[in-house]
Amino acid sequence: MECLCEQNVTDELKIEGDMGGDPIWCNKCGCNLDIDETPISEELKEELWDWMARYGEWIEWDQDELLPNGIELEEERNKQGMKLTEKVKKELEGTYKVSFSPSTSARSYVNRE
Template sequence: MQYCGSHKLKKLKVQADISADPLWCDRCLTNLNVEDFTLSKGLKQDLQEWIYDYGKWIDWENDGIVPNGVLLEQPHNDRGAELTKKVKQALEGQYEVVFSPSTFAKIIVGD
């Protein structure tokens, strides 16, 4: 795959965001279609479920976090780290894979 202008995609980032697939080019931050990768149907489903859980700690109306938001964000990040390990195994030898955890709640509370 070609991204970042003419550079070949080498490094993927697993990151949750609203209305986006969980895979990104780590260089140019292009959101990538998970269907373009050789991941099992089960892993793709697990990643999609993880994405759906993104932001449960965010108070969207007030641009803040819900009560105990930091406590809600951490399990989401833990699950993302587990899924990243599975993505690494599935794509071993094809791409370098890194995880980018959510830091929204921690930034809001100043941790």
């Protein structure tokens, strides 16, 4: 897959949630990769998009505050992300090294209080 690495391709992918990006990144240069170019099943792409669409559900965005159960919501989302990462690893076995980067934004809200 094309990225911003010196070779313009990567064999190391990272699954990570974020606002406004695709859930697949180059683990070397940090480039956000187009999920449609990822050689995984359409079903898994949909699962990743659904997971990504729920990013930040532990934050009350209008108030810029963590929800009362925000830590638990983020932890549950990270568990789902790990499961999805295992599915991606299985589909890309032998082609790409795949890792997961859990969200830590809820903890940053706790630490700023």
